[in-house]
Amino acid sequence: MSASNDTIGDFLTSIRNASKAEKATVVIQWSRLREGVARILTESGYLAGFRKAERDDKPVLELTLKYISGVPAITSIERVSTPGRRVYAGYTTVPKVIGGMGVSILTTSRGVMTDAEARRQKVGGELLAKVW
Numbered sequence: 001m002s003a004s005n006d007t008i009g010d011f012l013t014s015i016r017n018a019s020k021a022e023k024a025t026v027v028i029q030w031s032r033l034r035e036g037v038a039r040i041l042t043e044s045g046y047l048a049g050f051r052k053a054e055r056d057d058k059p060v061l062e063l064t065l066k067y068i069s070g071v072p073a074i075t076s077i078e079r080v081s082t083p084g085r086r087v088y089a090g091y092t093t094v095p096k097v098i099g100g101m102g103v104s105i106l107t108t109s110r111g112v113m114t115d116a117e118a119r120r121q122k123v124g125g126e127l128l129a130k131v132w
Contacts, residue, residue: 019072030059036112080127090124102132
């Protein structure tokens with residue numbers, strides 16, 4: 001198995017695949033950035049919860065997926081910025097996802113936050129993903 005350079009892309013793909021397979025939880029290697037994205041997904045109502053745990057003396061994230069009447073809460077989750085094509089936005093140009101129905105996740109100088117939070121704090125950053 002080869003190591004990927006796009007850890008966030010792999011993280012989002014794991015969530016997407018587990019959601020489509022109707023799994024209750026998914027375990028992913030921990031990183032501060034992944035934990036920040038998991039926190040936003042939980043606060044935005046796309047995940048039921050997450051916790052940091054230890055498996056084989058390595059930190060992991062255990063994500064609890066959310067389903068509404070058997071349908072995954074995440075309709076779509078897609079990577080915006082990739083290692084080969086970084087996408088940045090100022091706080092005035094951060095795109096709204098489906099007219100504000102979805103969430104853009106950005107990494108900024110003040111940490112990982114949603115598009116609405118970035119506009120409120122007037123900070124721009126790298127667009128990591130779009131979720132709805």
